Amino acid sequence: MIETSAAPRQKNLKSTARGTFRAVLSGLGPWAIALLFLGPFLLYPMFRVLGGALIEDGHFAPGLLLLPLRNSSMRDAIVNSFVLGVVVTILASLLAFPLAYASARLSFRGKTLLTGLTLVPLLLPPLVGAVGIKQMLSREGMVENLLRALHLTKEPVNFLTMAAPMVAIVAALHLYPLIYLNLSAAWANVDSSLEEAAENLGASNWAVFRSVTLPLLLPGYLSGALIVFIFGFTDLGTPLIFDYTEVASYKIFMARQEVNDPLPYALSFWLLLASVLVFWVSRRLLDNGRIATLARGTRRAREVPVSGWRLALVYLSFFTVIGLSLLPHFGVILASLAKDWTSTIWPQWTTSNYGDVFRDSGTSSAIKISLLCAALSMCIDVVAGFFLAYALVRGKVWGKGLLDTLAMLPLALPGLILAFGLLVSFRGTPLDPFVNSVPLLVISYAVRRLPYALRAVSSGLQQTSVTLEEASLNLGASPLKTMWNITRPLVMANLLAAALLTFAFAVLEVSDSLILSLDNSTEPIAAKIYALTQLGNGDFKACALGVLGMLLLTATFLFANRALGKQLGALFRA
Numbered sequence: 001m002i003e004t005s006a007a008p009r010q011k012n013l014k015s016t017a018r019g020t021f022r023a024v025l026s027g028l029g030p031w032a033i034a035l036l037f038l039g040p041f042l043l044y045p046m047f048r049v050l051g052g053a054l055i056e057d058g059h060f061a062p063g064l065l066l067l068p069l070r071n072s073s074m075r076d077a078i079v080n081s082f083v084l085g086v087v088v089t090i091l092a093s094l095l096a097f098p099l100a101y102a103s104a105r106l107s108f109r110g111k112t113l114l115t116g117l118t119l120v121p122l123l124l125p126p127l128v129g130a131v132g133i134k135q136m137l138s139r140e141g142m143v144e145n146l147l148r149a150l151h152l153t154k155e156p157v158n159f160l161t162m163a164a165p166m167v168a169i170v171a172a173l174h175l176y177p178l179i180y181l182n183l184s185a186a187w188a189n190v191d192s193s194l195e196e197a198a199e200n201l202g203a204s205n206w207a208v209f210r211s212v213t214l215p216l217l218l219p220g221y222l223s224g225a226l227i228v229f230i231f232g233f234t235d236l237g238t239p240l241i242f243d244y245t246e247v248a249s250y251k252i253f254m255a256r257q258e259v260n261d262p263l264p265y266a267l268s269f270w271l272l273l274a275s276v277l278v279f280w281v282s283r284r285l286l287d288n289g290r291i292a293t294l295a296r297g298t299r300r301a302r303e304v305p306v307s308g309w310r311l312a313l314v315y316l317s318f319f320t321v322i323g324l325s326l327l328p329h330f331g332v333i334l335a336s337l338a339k340d341w342t343s344t345i346w347p348q349w350t351t352s353n354y355g356d357v358f359r360d361s362g363t364s365s366a367i368k369i370s371l372l373c374a375a376l377s378m379c380i381d382v383v384a385g386f387f388l389a390y391a392l393v394r395g396k397v398w399g400k401g402l403l404d405t406l407a408m409l410p411l412a413l414p415g416l417i418l419a420f421g422l423l424v425s426f427r428g429t430p431l432d433p434f435v436n437s438v439p440l441l442v443i444s445y446a447v448r449r450l451p452y453a454l455r456a457v458s459s460g461l462q463q464t465s466v467t468l469e470e471a472s473l474n475l476g477a478s479p480l481k482t483m484w485n486i487t488r489p490l491v492m493a494n495l496l497a498a499a500l501l502t503f504a505f506a507v508l509e510v511s512d513s514l515i516l517s518l519d520n521s522t523e524p525i526a527a528k529i530y531a532l533t534q535l536g537n538g539d540f541k542a543c544a545l546g547v548l549g550m551l552l553l554t555a556t557f558l559f560a561n562r563a564l565g566k567q568l569g570a571l572f573r574a
Helices: 003-022 029-054 062-070 070-105 112-116 126-137 142-149 161-187 192-200 204-233 238-241 248-254 263-285 307-336 352-359 362-395 400-412 413-427 438-462 467-474 479-490 492-507 512-517 526-532 540-574
Strands: 338-340
Touching: 003 238, 029 062, 029 263, 029 362, 029 400, 029 413, 029 438, 062 142, 062 263, 070 112, 070 161, 070 204, 070 248, 070 263, 070 307, 112 192, 112 467, 126 142, 126 161, 126 238, 126 307, 126 526, 161 204, 161 238, 161 307, 192 204, 192 307, 192 400, 204 263, 204 400, 204 413, 238 526, 248 263, 248 307, 248 413, 248 512, 263 400, 263 413, 263 526, 307 338, 307 540, 338 540, 352 362, 362 400, 362 438, 362 479, 362 526, 400 438, 413 438, 413 512, 438 492, 438 512, 467 479, 479 492, 492 540, 512 526, 526 540
Parallel strands: none
Antiparallel strands: none
16 A cells, blocks of 8 residues: 555656756746856846946936046047957958858868868867067067068067057967858858749849848858957957057056046946957848748758869868968967077077966966866856757747847857956955955856857757657656756767866966956966066066967867867857
């Protein structure tokens, strides 16, 4: 009798647990999970920034928003930042367009190797690349001595006085792969029958591209261009290295400790407003339903083999862009092996900089802090990304599109503004970065990289049949057991890729690290690199630290690319 009565009770408990779990992954459950994490650490800091720009002494004061506009220096900084974002996007687009076309539409020897090399710039943050370029272009540096040796100049050439062009070029060389990834995927997915129909009606090649191909490429292009613009618009690390002080990011950085000053809040408001407007416009263009690529019954365009002068032009395009994009890496590696690098083309060689990195307590501590923060944020992102992706792909969620937009919002928001919002939001709390910056560094890294984990897992779930999960549920397994024993192994490669990418990007995160690390004892790698560049002889050690980070990024990208393949580009879409 006892066993007979226990069986229904056990069945009821299983049924209740199954119903509870299904409720969590359907309806408003995923919203509760998302808001529990993104509410206090994404939405609240943004509203805190807006509040600081609109409220003074507890009263509504919209006039505070005019403070940066009334100050000529601040007004010029906003304009310069916007212009910088536009210029970086244009330069990156010019670099990416020919390579994307060749990758998607042409067939030639060595294509796999060349298209893989186009992703190399992502392995080095602009902050580190800027240090290498600055060493090469410095007074009596490599470039100036090379020009003299070739008798191309007699007078000293001070490249570093052109700070704004240097910042734009370095940023574009780093960011063009984001446009290339999205654009090449969009080009490969264009329905070639539409182009052929236009040609059969007598349209010229230019008319076909302008009226058919270009509109179909627009979603993919805008996905990458949006991220490039926002990064160029709010980049902090590169302007700091080149001493380009007339941008809004630099002004906010210098005022980050003045939490009661309304000026940085107002300045952050204008940067945030511009970024949100760009994000909103791009989403409207992408989601208005007028643009489509491949559907059922359509076919991809066949790759056209090239030869002769056309093949030479393709190789020239790839080698030129890849060569230019590798200059920052080349400069960083050379500088990391330099004992002295003045008045000579090549430096005086040494490997002691790498030993100094591990022997010095400050740099070794920075490596430990970065690895710790990156590992903790990776765990948060993988768990949160998996549950959110499962709910969005498998569950019946209310407002699924809105929830997806909320989860992807950190990709479009400036990291500089989010870091400043976290800084002022948690001042005087147990998470106070003025006391210990590690907790907020972990949180900021996790929030910023959550979209990568979400996209990586979602792509795996979308390509995995639901049949095995349904069979498990029909045999009596609980949804939680099914998710762990069936779904998790099926998307393990995507989970691994999500872990690798979120970890790698967090290790060398720049804006969050520079804003939130207010104590030398808790500086992560990016903040330590900048601190070393401010010393008289610290550039070479900073480059050695950057090379170590680059090697880590290289390894993680190789593993992530092996796990995700062509899906890797989908992670860099807003």
